[in-house]
Amino acid sequence: MTTNSHHKIRQMLKGRIESGEWELGALIPRELALAEEYNCARTTINRALQALADEGVVVRKRKGGTRVCRMPVRHAKFGISILREQVEVTGSEYRHQNVVTKLKVPPKSVRAKLQTSESQEALFLQTIHLADNSPYAYEERWVNVEAVPEILDAPLDEISVNEWLVRTVPFSSGDVIFSAENADQRVAGALECQIGDALFVLDRTTWVGEKFITTIKLYYRSGYQLYSSL
Amino acid sequence: MTTNSHHKIRQMLKGRIESGEWELGALIPRELALAEEYNCARTTINRALQALADEGVVVRKRKGGTRVCRMPVRHAKFGISILREQVEVTGSEYRHQNVVTKLKVPPKSVRAKLQTSESQEALFLQTIHLADNSPYAYEERWVNVEAVPEILDAPLDEISVNEWLVRTVPFSSGDVIFSAENADQRVAGALECQIGDALFVLDRTTWVGEKFITTIKLYYRSGYQLYSSL
DNA sequence: TAGTGGTCTAGACCACTCA
DNA sequence: GAGTGGTCTAGACCACTAT
Numbered sequence: 001m002t003t004n005s006h007h008k009i010r011q012m013l014k015g016r017i018e019s020g021e022w023e024l025g026a027l028i029p030r031e032l033a034l035a036e037e038y039n040c041a042r043t044t045i046n047r048a049l050q051a052l053a054d055e056g057v058v059v060r061k062r063k064g065g066t067r068v069c070r071m072p073v074r075h076a077k078f079g080i081s082i083l084r085e086q087v088e089v090t091g092s093e094y095r096h097q098n099v100v101t102k103l104k105v106p107p108k109s110v111r112a113k114l115q116t117s118e119s120q121e122a123l124f125l126q127t128i129h130l131a132d133n134s135p136y137a138y139e140e141r142w143v144n145v146e147a148v149p150e151i152l153d154a155p156l157d158e159i160s161v162n163e164w165l166v167r168t169v170p171f172s173s174g175d176v177i178f179s180a181e182n183a184d185q186r187v188a189g190a191l192e193c194q195i196g197d198a199l200f201v202l203d204r205t206t207w208v209g210e211k212f213i214t215t216i217k218l219y220y221r222s223g224y225q226l227y228s229s230l
Numbered sequence: 231m232t233t234n235s236h237h238k239i240r241q242m243l244k245g246r247i248e249s250g251e252w253e254l255g256a257l258i259p260r261e262l263a264l265a266e267e268y269n270c271a272r273t274t275i276n277r278a279l280q281a282l283a284d285e286g287v288v289v290r291k292r293k294g295g296t297r298v299c300r301m302p303v304r305h306a307k308f309g310i311s312i313l314r315e316q317v318e319v320t321g322s323e324y325r326h327q328n329v330v331t332k333l334k335v336p337p338k339s340v341r342a343k344l345q346t347s348e349s350q351e352a353l354f355l356q357t358i359h360l361a362d363n364s365p366y367a368y369e370e371r372w373v374n375v376e377a378v379p380e381i382l383d384a385p386l387d388e389i390s391v392n393e394w395l396v397r398t399v400p401f402s403s404g405d406v407i408f409s410a411e412n413a414d415q416r417v418a419g420a421l422e423c424q425i426g427d428a429l430f431v432l433d434r435t436t437w438v439g440e441k442f443i444t445t446i447k448l449y450y451r452s453g454y455q456l457y458s459s460l
Numbered sequence: 461t462a463g464t465g466g467t468c469t470a471g472a473c474c475a476c477t478c479a
Numbered sequence: 480g481a482g483t484g485g486t487c488t489a490g491a492c493c494a495c496t497a498t
Contacts, residue, residue: 005467018401018439030483041469046484057401062476063483071396073309076406080304080460166301171248171287174460176306179453180410180428198410198428206460209248223409230310230404230436235486260464271488276465292495293464466494475485 006047009038013048014057017068025070028058076228080176080204082163083129083137092131096160099126099190106142113205113215114144123151125161128190138190139218147211161214165206169213174206178226187219197222236277239268243278244287247298255300258288306458310406310434312393313359313367322361326390329420330356336372343435343445344374353381355391358420368420369448377441391444395436399443404436408456417449427452 013028022028031049035042049066052058056073060066087094103121106114116122123143129136141161143151154164183197191199202218243258252258261279265272279296282288286303290296317324333351336344346352353373359366371391373381384394413427421429432448 014401020400024397024400032483042484043470043486044468046486047467050485060484061478062485063478063481064476065483068400071312072401073311074402074404076308076310078306078308080306082301167254170250170254170298171244171302172304172460174304176458176460178408178430178456178458180430180450182412182426182428196412196426198412200408200410204460226408228406228408230402230406230434262464271490272465273467273489274487276467277486280466290465291497292466293462293497294495295464461496461498463497464495466492468491468493470489472487473485474487476483478482479480 006044006051009040009044010048010051012038013052017057022068024068026068027065028068030065074230076230078226078228080174082160082166084160084163087129087131087136090131092136093133094136095130095133097128097130098156099128101125101156103145110142110215114142114212116144116146116212120146125156126190127160127162129160135191135193135221137218137220137224138187139216141214141216143214144212147208147213162216165214169208172206172208172213174204177203179203181219183219183222191219191221193222200224200226236274236281239270239274240278240281242268243282247287252298254298256298257295258298260295304460306460308456308458310404312390312396314390314393317359317361317366320361322366323363324366325360325363327358327360328355328386329358330354331386333375340372340445344372344442346374346376346442350376355386356420357390357392359390365421365423365451367448367450367454368417369446371444371446373444374442377438377443392446395444399438402436402438402443404434407433409433411449413449413452421449421451423452430454430456 016022031042031045034045038045049058049060053060056075057069058066059069084094102124104124105119106116106122111118114122123145125141127139127141143161145152148169150168151164156164179201181199181201183191183193183195183199185195187199188195188197199222200220205215206213246252261272261275264275268275279288279290283290286305287299288296289299314324333353335349336346336352341348344352353375355371357369357371359369373391375382378399380398381394386394409431411429411431413421413423413425413429415425417429418425418427429452430450435445436443
């Protein structure tokens, strides 16, 4: 073996696991042994094995060695991107419509998420996202204007809040909840579907550092599917 | 700075991005400069920056340098674990009930997923997963017995197919689709909910190497929520 | 073509944890 | 106490790509 990178080695090791050469739960050779076998430095094996550990394929313990994970926890990863992009990759034309844009004191449930006081106003928006002029998703959003005061001057008719925030606010953290809900009259009206239709719902709260930025509830149109691979 | 690991440096760099010191889209110093600043080897900076690149916080190009990602694609990550564990972490008692277990030739739509021939039989199962004796989820599954013949001898009354496969079959790949569906009569019966209730649905197909193992459609009970953090 | 990140190496020391 | 992985370093060469 002359041409080995940690990527290639990672794939080869993974192959040996998939092939069953090392069974579930089995101990695999230590780094030095593998380094000799693949004729490379221990560091290189280390990188490959660490990557497999991140992936959840193996479990590593000092002194305990490296084992094939007994019950691999597979992870589905979803890119939470801008709705405009989601629509445009399907070849459709994107447009959005702000139904409501106003400042008001949020209800208690929202205050808890944004951690604002009882008297603090926040920006409330109802937006319909359209693909080829048909409703694609409907969102209800609260923005903490104390954390992002510039939003009051943003041209929200041209650029959706969604996109403005992503483009403006630096790297943020967040919570996401996916669920299914029956459409009520309000949502059914916005999405032009039947009352009672099963809708895929995304609930998200994001913050930067200690500051809570926004919380949103997004209803996708009936029949929406979220794809991913393991 | 004396005590620096690539983890700490990674956090510090991320902090400088979050704080706005390096704006969205801005070029950040090159590895050698950062190595001097943090008084460490370039390799250490490299590891930290590569991690941030994996995370989607920065974009790196040879000769082009490292930039803060303009439109960070945030990823929500979900652990696809065993249902029994999902139930037990909530403190509930898990149990499962196989309603149907039989070999038959799958319909065309399933043959496409498992890539089996028109005459090849597959194992079909309908299983109800219970938490504290209430329905938690209902699954319909097809298993390619050609790929996993041992399953015919497995004690599927004691251990769910789900768990048996995870414990037996080595590392696998898969596709996942999440969606929302209205309960029909069959599913409503299994989950003891109303016809028309919005249900959270998971569709998954998994394989090892070239062999397709199983395809499953899982209906969670009404009100189920899938949590994650960005 | 020059400048940047990508990777490898050999050696070293440390930190954890199993027996 | 001994064996394993975790990490750092300094130097080197390669690969890509912006200009």
